[in-house]
Amino acid sequence: MRFGAMRVAISILFIMVGVLMSAWAAIAPYAKARIGAGDSLFGGVILCLGVGSVLAMQLTGAMLYKMREKTIAWVAVLLLIVCMPMLALATCALELALTLFFVGVGLGTLDILMNHQAATVEVKAKRPLMSSFHAWFSVGGFIGALIGGELLDSSLTPLLVIGILLVLVTLPFLWAQKFFEPEVAVPVDSGLSQSSWFVLPKGSVTIAAILCSVIFLAEGAILDWSSVFLVQTGKLTSERASLGYASFAGAMMVFRFTGDAIVKRLGRPLVLQAGSVLASLGLFMVAFGSEAWLALTGFALVGIGSANVVPILFSSISHQRLMTPAAALTAMTTFGYAGMLLGPAIIGWVSEFSGMTHALAFVAVLLICVALLGSRIPLQIEDKSAAAIAVS
Numbered sequence: 001m002r003f004g005a006m007r008v009a010i011s012i013l014f015i016m017v018g019v020l021m022s023a024w025a026a027i028a029p030y031a032k033a034r035i036g037a038g039d040s041l042f043g044g045v046i047l048c049l050g051v052g053s054v055l056a057m058q059l060t061g062a063m064l065y066k067m068r069e070k071t072i073a074w075v076a077v078l079l080l081i082v083c084m085p086m087l088a089l090a091t092c093a094l095e096l097a098l099t100l101f102f103v104g105v106g107l108g109t110l111d112i113l114m115n116h117q118a119a120t121v122e123v124k125a126k127r128p129l130m131s132s133f134h135a136w137f138s139v140g141g142f143i144g145a146l147i148g149g150e151l152l153d154s155s156l157t158p159l160l161v162i163g164i165l166l167v168l169v170t171l172p173f174l175w176a177q178k179f180f181e182p183e184v185a186v187p188v189d190s191g192l193s194q195s196s197w198f199v200l201p202k203g204s205v206t207i208a209a210i211l212c213s214v215i216f217l218a219e220g221a222i223l224d225w226s227s228v229f230l231v232q233t234g235k236l237t238s239e240r241a242s243l244g245y246a247s248f249a250g251a252m253m254v255f256r257f258t259g260d261a262i263v264k265r266l267g268r269p270l271v272l273q274a275g276s277v278l279a280s281l282g283l284f285m286v287a288f289g290s291e292a293w294l295a296l297t298g299f300a301l302v303g304i305g306s307a308n309v310v311p312i313l314f315s316s317i318s319h320q321r322l323m324t325p326a327a328a329l330t331a332m333t334t335f336g337y338a339g340m341l342l343g344p345a346i347i348g349w350v351s352e353f354s355g356m357t358h359a360l361a362f363v364a365v366l367l368i369c370v371a372l373l374g375s376r377i378p379l380q381i382e383d384k385s386a387a388a389i390a391v392s
Contacts, residue, residue, distance in 0.1 A: 002179070007121055007129075009179035011136040013073070013114040016169040017107060018140020020080060022249060023165045024049075024103070025223045026148030026242040027088055027158040029231050033238075035093050039228075039356070043348015046224050048097040050344070052104025053111070053337040057330060060112040069113055070180045076109035077173060084166055088158035108337060115314060116329055117180065122315065130311035131259030138256050138307070140169075141249030149242035201331040202322045208377045209332045212313045213339030214366045215306055218279065220340035221347050221363050222248050226299060229356050235292040247296045251303030259308040268312045269375060276371035279305030283364035287357045309370065310336075316377050 032042050056076075063072055083102045090096035118133040144165055151161045201209040226244035230236040236243060255262075263271050282301025289295050313332065323331070343363070350359040 006117070006179045009176035010114055010117050010121060010133060012172045012176040013110060013180075014118075014133055014136035015140035015143070016077075016173055017110050017114065018137040018142075018249070019144035019165055019169045020084065020103075020140075021107060021223060022141040022144030022242075022245055023084065023148055023162055024087060025227060025245040026145055026152060027161065028224060029227045029238045029241055030152075030158045031087060031090065031096055032228060034091060035096055037093055038352065039348045040352035041093060041348075042228075043345040043351075045093050045097045045100065046348065047342075047345040049100040049104040049107075049224075050220070050337055050340050050342065052101040053108030053340065054104075054334055056105040056108035057112050057334045057337060060109045060330075069117070070177055072109060073113055073173075073177055073180055076106045076113075077170065080106035081166055081170065084162050085159055088162050111337070112330065112333055113180070115333060119314065119329060127260075129260065130315045131256050131263060131308050134307075134311045134314075135253055135256030135259065138249050138253035138303070142246055142253050145242045145246035145249055149240065149246065152242070153239040201328065201335065204316075204377045205323055205328045205331060207373060208313050208316050209335035211370045211373060211377070212310065212332050212336040214370050215276075215309050215313070215339070216336035217339035217343030218283065218302065218306060218363050218367060220343045221360065222299060222302065223340075224344040225347055225356070225360075229286075229360070230292070230295060232356060233295075235295055243296060244299050247299040248303040251300035252307040253303075255304050255307035256311070259311060263308060263312065268315070271308050272312050272374040273371040275305040275307065275309050276367050276374065277305070279309075280364045280367035280371075281305075283360050283367065287360035287364065306367075313377075 035042075035045070037045060060072060079102060083099055083106065086099040087096070087103065090099055114133075114137075118130060121133075122129040147168075148161050148165060151164065152158065156164075222245060226248065227238075227241035230241040230244050231238050259271075279302045282298045282303075282305060285298030285301065286295050287298075289298055314329070322328075347356070347359040347363070350362060
């Protein structure tokens with residue numbers, strides 16, 4: 001019973017993070033217009049979201065051995081409740097940058113917690129579960145983008161929209177937080193000493209971490225720039241521009257729910273490589289498509305292609321023996337968010353000088369590199385004793 005409740009609780013946490021991230025995607029064009037920023041300045045402001053996330057992830061990785069996970073989750077949620085409304089109130093670049101930094105701290109903390117516990121549950125279940133967990137993140141992203149877009153289209157203010165979405169995710173959290181403590185003990189040699197506040201990946205984990213950073217870069221590009229791109233190119237109005245992220249998150253949601261079965265049937269290597277190529281084709285369609293429906297279809301293809309790449313990469317931490325899952329997860333997630341940190345800013349700078357089309361095409365090329373390098377990481381369990389390692 002407790003195992004099932006814990007699985008539901010972790011799924012709720014994934015939904016929560018997805019909703020709150022898509023809430024930012026929905027109001028990003030409004031925030032950009034309010035501070036009067038160009039693409040380059042806005043890209044620099046967005047950078048603060050990633051900076052906060054990366055710093056929080058490193059601290060959270062170490063705090064897992066010092067504090068109860070329930071306590072860490074509460075601190076992160078309260079921080080988000082305080083800071084998220086400020087995204088709709090900031091009137092200058094500095095205010096928005098500081099707000100995004102602290103929102104990044106909250107989201108980064110919850111990201112480590114949810115993936116850490118998801119990896120633990122997957123090991124205990126002895127079958128693929130990571131794709132279905134990440135599917136719930138996509139559910140949250142889809143719900144947040146769809147509801148946020150509809151509320152904005154109904155002439156509600158961005159502040160009220162943020163408030164409504166916060167209430168929707170906080171109420172389930174009040175129940176779920178009771179089950180956030182994993183039912184496994186911390187091993188003596190956990191791979192993170194009491195003084196370890198920064199973890200670097202080793203061996204094949206390094207390659208997986210780099211690939212993860214590229215996928216997160218692409219996801220960050222869609223999160224932060226999809227609405228802006230659709231508005232700037234005249235494909236959709238500000239009120240409907242969140243459909244871009246909704247198309248991406250909705251397609252990803254469907255294929256993550258079926259992802260565990262797909263991975264079991266086709267194998268992790270093929271799903272990773274084919275998915276990366278499909279995501280690349282989708283981004284090329286977004287960049288060079290002349291009509292709104294082509295762009296929305298392209299966003300959906302990116303969601304389909306990348307849906308199971310990140311879950312596969314996270315699952316690979318249990319298939320190597322150089323690092324414990326907690327240390328590997330912290331290092332990999334940090335690299336991932338480094339991609340989310342640098343990606344939107346790079347896109348803003350490239351867009352300022354050569355246009356958004358070339359910026360998105362650049363990301364599409366990087367996704368092809370993921371397909372080429374995917375065979376360099378262990379995607380099948382090398383030693384069952386390694387998979388048995390789990391930390392709380």
